[in-house]
Amino acid sequence: MTEAALSHLKILDLSRVLAGPWASQLLGDLGADIIKVERPGTGDDTRGWGPPNLPGTTDAAYFLCANRNKRSVTIDFTQEAGQDLVRRLAARSDVVIENFKVGGLAQYGLDHASLLAVNPRLVTCSITGFGQTGPYAQRAGYDFLMQGMGGLMSVTGRPDGEPGGGPQKVGVALTDVLTGLYATTAILAALAHRDRTGQGQHIDLALLDVQVACLANQTMNYLVSGHAPGRMGNAHPNIVPYQDVPTADGHIIIAVGNDRQFARLAEACGQEWATDPDFTTNAARVANRTRLLSALCDVTRLRPSAEWIATLEAAGVPCGPINDLAAVFADPQVQSRGTRIAMVHASGADLSLVANPIKMSGTPVSYRLSPPILGEHTQATLLELGVTEEDYASLVQAGVV
Numbered sequence: 001m002t003e004a005a006l007s008h009l010k011i012l013d014l015s016r017v018l019a020g021p022w023a024s025q026l027l028g029d030l031g032a033d034i035i036k037v038e039r040p041g042t043g044d045d046t047r048g049w050g051p052p053n054l055p056g057t058t059d060a061a062y063f064l065c066a067n068r069n070k071r072s073v074t075i076d077f078t079q080e081a082g083q084d085l086v087r088r089l090a091a092r093s094d095v096v097i098e099n100f101k102v103g104g105l106a107q108y109g110l111d112h113a114s115l116l117a118v119n120p121r122l123v124t125c126s127i128t129g130f131g132q133t134g135p136y137a138q139r140a141g142y143d144f145l146m147q148g149m150g151g152l153m154s155v156t157g158r159p160d161g162e163p164g165g166g167p168q169k170v171g172v173a174l175t176d177v178l179t180g181l182y183a184t185t186a187i188l189a190a191l192a193h194r195d196r197t198g199q200g201q202h203i204d205l206a207l208l209d210v211q212v213a214c215l216a217n218q219t220m221n222y223l224v225s226g227h228a229p230g231r232m233g234n235a236h237p238n239i240v241p242y243q244d245v246p247t248a249d250g251h252i253i254i255a256v257g258n259d260r261q262f263a264r265l266a267e268a269c270g271q272e273w274a275t276d277p278d279f280t281t282n283a284a285r286v287a288n289r290t291r292l293l294s295a296l297c298d299v300t301r302l303r304p305s306a307e308w309i310a311t312l313e314a315a316g317v318p319c320g321p322i323n324d325l326a327a328v329f330a331d332p333q334v335q336s337r338g339t340r341i342a343m344v345h346a347s348g349a350d351l352s353l354v355a356n357p358i359k360m361s362g363t364p365v366s367y368r369l370s371p372p373i374l375g376e377h378t379q380a381t382l383l384e385l386g387v388t389e390e391d392y393a394s395l396v397q398a399g400v401v
Contacts, residue, residue, distance in 0.1 A: 004031020005363035012089050013037065013070065014098040016044040018143070018173055019127050019207065021066040022180025023187070024097055028069030029356040029365040035089060035381060036067065036372070040074040040401065043374040057347050064371045068343070068353060071369070071377035074401055081400045083108050088385055090115045090122060095187055099127040102137045112202040122200040123190040125183050131206030141207050143173035150175065150211025155218050158233045165231070179210045240285040244322065245297050249304040255318040268315040269299045343370040
């Protein structure tokens with residue numbers, strides 16, 4: 001069996017909710033050994049963020065989405081004995097991921113400086129709402145808040161004045177997910193540096209920083225023009241036509257990325273738009289967006305969605321349906337890519353999960369552990385650490401684990 005890409009790494013995950021767990025799950029899928037430290041009795045907040053819950057368990061689907069390939073170890077590190085256990089785990093780890101408030105771990109002697117003294121090769125990654133510095137550093141930060149403060153909601157939703165207009169958040173905690181991906185990239189870069197120098201380092205990641213960075217072309221549109229973009233519904237600020245259009249029985253998406261594709265769209269619609277100087281180039285189409293979209297929608301309303309998709313695909317025009325999740329998992333392309341995987345939960349329940357999208361030819365991702373029951377691996381992990389059976393019993397008696 002091929003050795004996983006990151007099977008040599010041990011990650012101590014002190015994070016909870018989504019951004020940190022998303023990063024550690026990705027590292028776990030790539031082979032790293034993830035030890036997830038949770039609060040005795042309650043665990044990660046998202047275990048209780050149901051319904052829905054996995055049948056036969058109290059664990060919410062939310063928890064299950066970000067916590068496979070991890071060992072759950074319950075430790076109360078508000079107690080001195082618990083702090084000692086975490087330091088011992090950190091001494092054997094390559095990476096620590098945490099998302100406590102700024103300074104929150106220092107009171108337990110588990111901050112970056114304290115852990116680096118125990119393990120100079122350690123990479124620590126701190127994820128907070130606003131970062132370790134700045135006037136907002138002490139504030140709590142949540143994904144929804146960052147979507148608003150970071151500008152995403154200013155460019156998401158229908159324009160003011162239209163029915164349903166006003167600020168709108170994205171339907172998933174996208175800032176958290178993107179922060180998890182940035183954290184993974186930063187961790188791997190820090191490990192590459194450590195491999196050359198032997199030195200660990202601290203990574204400071206802020207949800208707000210990530211949200212601003214991920215506005216991509218919208219931030220650059222503002223920085224170049226000085227004009228803050230607004231909400232445009234499903235339209236694109238820089239490309240036309242690139243949005244949903246109505247059909248006889250619903251809506252489809254048309255995503256024209258260049259002038260050649262637009263010419264093919266015009267031909268498929270039986271129109272002479274590609275020879276009209278107002279529409280010939282993308283810049284012209286952006287300038288004349290309203291007139292072109294009105295004409296396009298008048299045509300697309302005449303035929304049902306399936307007919308249009310077949311016609312436009314045959315013409316080489318990028319297009320597609322707007323699927324709900326039932327349709328997503330029924331899609332033959334999604335099925336052929338193995339996007340839905342099956343595991344067996346420790347409770348014995350069958351569990352469907354979304355596959356990791358990374359496909360590597362030499363070191364593929366692996367699914368070794370289903371999302372753990374709270375404290376499922378506490379005893380085995382601490383015995384590996386050198387805790388004796390007698391000491392373990394004492395720790396349980398004291399409520400440390």
